[in-house]
Amino acid sequence: MRFFGTQDMMYQLNSLETALKQYFGYDNFRPGQRQIIEEALQNRDLLVIMPTGGGKSLCFQLPALLKPGLTVVVSPLISLMQDQVDALLDNGIGATFLNSSLGLSEIRSREMAILKNKIKLLYVAPERLLSEKFTPFLDKIALDVGISAFAIDEAHCVSEWGHDFRPEYRQLRQLRQRYPSVPMFGLTATATKRVQEDIIVQLGLKNPGVHIASFNRPNLYYDVRPKQQRSYDQLLKYIRTQKGSGIVYCLSRRNVDEIAFRLQKDGISALPYHAGMTDEARTLNQTRFIRDDAQVMVATIAFGMGINKLDVRFVVHFDLPRNLESYYQESGRAGRDGEPAKCTIFLGFGDLKKIEYIIEQKSNPQEKKIAQQQLRQVINYAEGTECRRTIVLRYFGERFQGNCDNCDNCRHPQPVEDWTIEAQKFLSCVARCRERFGMSYIIDVLRGSNSRRIEQNGHHLLSTYGIGKDRTKEEWKNLGRSLIHQGLVDETSDGLPVLKLNSRSWEILRKQRSVQIAIAQKSAENVLGKYNPRKAETELLLERLRQLRKYIADANSVAPYVIFPDSTLRLMAEKKPQTRESFAKISGVTDYKINQYGDQFISEIRDFCQEQELPIALPKHTQMITLQLYQQGLSVEEIAKERSLKASTIYEHLSNLIATHQPVDINEFVLPVKQDLIVQAIQKHGANSLKTLKENLGENFSYEEIKLVVGWWRREN
Incomplete structure (x- = not known):
């Protein structure tokens, strides 16, 4: 040393x-x-x-x-x-x-x-x-x-x-x-x-x-997905489309244990982590996760500060986070190496009841009010139609202008309409109520509610009372959120979320500023992309370098990122240094690390480059489009319909993708017991004739299943 x-x-x-x-x-x-x-x-x-x-x-x-x-x-x-x-x-x-x-x-x-x-x-x-x-x-x-x-x-x-x-x-x-x-x-x-x-x-x-420093993490992709009725199946499909390590946050210990157990049964290397476990069990699971012995950590917020793993590629909040600050901190555990990573919330309004129950247990009235407002801010973020980065950064007092192009709302924007007149009505109502009330109350006045509170305050006599009956409560709420997120009206944060006009609010009221808001359902994602052979080559080498890093890390009993972070490995895969001099120029490589590991990584890169001089069967453009659609969670039938191809052709693509080490999970298509029997038949009759294999395996096996296992067998052999 x-x-x-x-x-x-x-x-x-x-x-x-x-x-x-x-x-x-x-x-x-x-x-x-x-x-x-x-x-x-x-x-x-x-x-x-x-x-x-x-x-x-x-x-x-x-x-x-x-x-x-x-x-x-x-x-x-x-x-x-x-x-x-x-x-x-x-x-x-x-x-x-x-x-x-x-x-x-x-x-x-x-x-x-x-x-x-x-x-x-x-x-x-x-x-x-x-x-x-x-x-x-x-x-x-x-x-x-x-x-x-x-x-x-x-x-x-x-x-x-x-x-x-x-x-x-x-x-x-x-x-x-x-x-x-x-x-x-x-x-x-x-x-x-x-x-x-x-x-x-x-x-x-x-x-x-x-x-x-700016709170902006440009490498993080933010999105919110409605939680489906079969939410576990939705989560499983999501995880299977992701590469690298991930964290799944849940509200309760019971949920953590159940989801970790089910993921393990479905072939995902997942571990639980919560305060109800022993210190020894938590420490062991954390170490295994950090050293890449498990892909997914399912955890409560007990798994938070101090998790020094740089290469987490995705963070899922399976339940709603309690406040935006916690969400920023927890989602920020993704992509600490600066490489792209995803931060996803599964939005289920049933989760609201759980958080509201937790809040109700607080004995301090002021703490309770603050917690309730923080929860509303989370809902506003989840339901917001503006750039999600804008919403998060505004919470920390930082303004972000324009389209970030790295969240669901920016990549798949909803149609925008001019709501200047409605905004003038809304802000005028805030002014006439003397800036003493929150959004829900303002909306009730606009929609002409018969609330006793409105009558007691005399607000049923205002000129703005009932002028918003032509819009639904949800439409007004969407406008109110949008005005807050765009900085066109302020909201207090002391537990009583009261709306306050600012200079931009008065510009709208004076007809000096227009208001545009997004109002429709999200458009379907276009997942077709261009296949880049150079990028595919880089990804293949990157995976080999990760395997080498894992081997060295295990031998030294340290986390893989301690050897080299993902960002440094990616540079190696892109630039392919084959001498110590060129290896030393890679960002993240010190003289000390060259002496420790340089020869091993250079040797692996040289071997890869020599192999690439031979004819290799890289997946064709059409197969990569199939892979992209598969990674978006589409079924074989949906992919075939999307591409106007036969399902048998899609299975042929998937078989070739599996054979060339692409991230297709064969367990989604063929039961393990069937895989074993097909492999036995291949070992006995060879892999050249699907018809021979089908005749020997019988009617319980489809050509598609056999074709996929043949692809897997060729990869392994």
């Missing part, structure tokens, strides 16, 4: 970019990182709000390597410490953690390494850091080695207004009092304005540099 961080290190590097490449293998900083690191090197307090996958860890890790002394990282979970330390060690960086998972002798050994200045980053939980037993050791570090900074990860835990408040985080202010000259960094992925202010106060940050 190599250790970095002498006092002269800062002056030995030509630039921060040189240090970035040397230690982490990247050529360029992500947006905002360089300025944060420069301020950290100037010993300034910092508040860093950077979304999951934005690279906030590097903002304290790189300064730790360039400054003398030890950086102490406060981290709330053992698993998170372990993962981050593993990744640092695999880059040859001196890092360690101290927590309850270690024995006494191991703790002593690590403490000695710290005092000998062999460690640059120490990860520790807040409870241990502030304990009476640990304080003398921390004082000794400050005296003998020096503390370069305190980095408070997941800093939103310090605030009662945050979504994951932890009382022990409140005590971290003691660090500022005990070590007033040591800079302190507060870092988190999500924080509203109120939470940001609370973090600064609770940690005692002095004139901090505040860096709020």
